[in-house]
Amino acid sequence: MAPTNVKAKAAKKAALQGVHSHSTRKQRYSVTFHRPKTLRLPRNPKYPRKSIPHAPRMDQFRTIVSPLNTESAMKKIEEHNTLVFIVDIKSNKRQIKDAVKKLYDVQAAKINTLIRPDGKKKAYVRLTSDHDALDVANKVIHC
Numbered sequence: 001m002a003p004t005n006v007k008a009k010a011a012k013k014a015a016l017q018g019v020h021s022h023s024t025r026k027q028r029y030s031v032t033f034h035r036p037k038t039l040r041l042p043r044n045p046k047y048p049r050k051s052i053p054h055a056p057r058m059d060q061f062r063t064i065v066s067p068l069n070t071e072s073a074m075k076k077i078e079e080h081n082t083l084v085f086i087v088d089i090k091s092n093k094r095q096i097k098d099a100v101k102k103l104y105d106v107q108a109a110k111i112n113t114l115i116r117p118d119g120k121k122k123a124y125v126r127l128t129s130d131h132d133a134l135d136v137a138n139k140v141i142h143c
Contacts, residue, residue, distance in 0.1 A: 065087060066086045067137070084122065089121045107130070
């Protein structure tokens with residue numbers, strides 16, 4: 001009968017003192033406080049923020065402004081199998097290559113670009129050996 005009596009006295013003591021009287025603080029080993037990582041849920045929007053997706057801003061018709069047919073450009077066409085275009089200032093070489101392929105059905109081997117002193121961008125489009133720049137240029141100029 002003694003063990004239950006001990007338990008009862010311990011319970012009485014706990015009830016009188018309270019269980020929160022001897023709580024200890026968590027020891028911190030760093031002087032800086034790092035906020036604990038909490039649950040970060042992915043976005044789950046109720047409606048789309050844009051009603052329709054934007055049309056492509058730089059398509060092939062915006063990329064290539066016009067072909068260039070100066071004397072030096074003609075020399076490039078005849079001797080180096082290279083077409084010369086004035087292109088949009090914001091277009092890059094990949095966009096120029098894709099635009100030439102879509103518009104004229106030719107494969108570009110290499111593209112060099114420069115910005116002219118008047119602020120326009122010029123692109124030298126070197127064609128692969130299986131395409132002739134003179135034929136493509138005649139097709140471009142007559143269309």
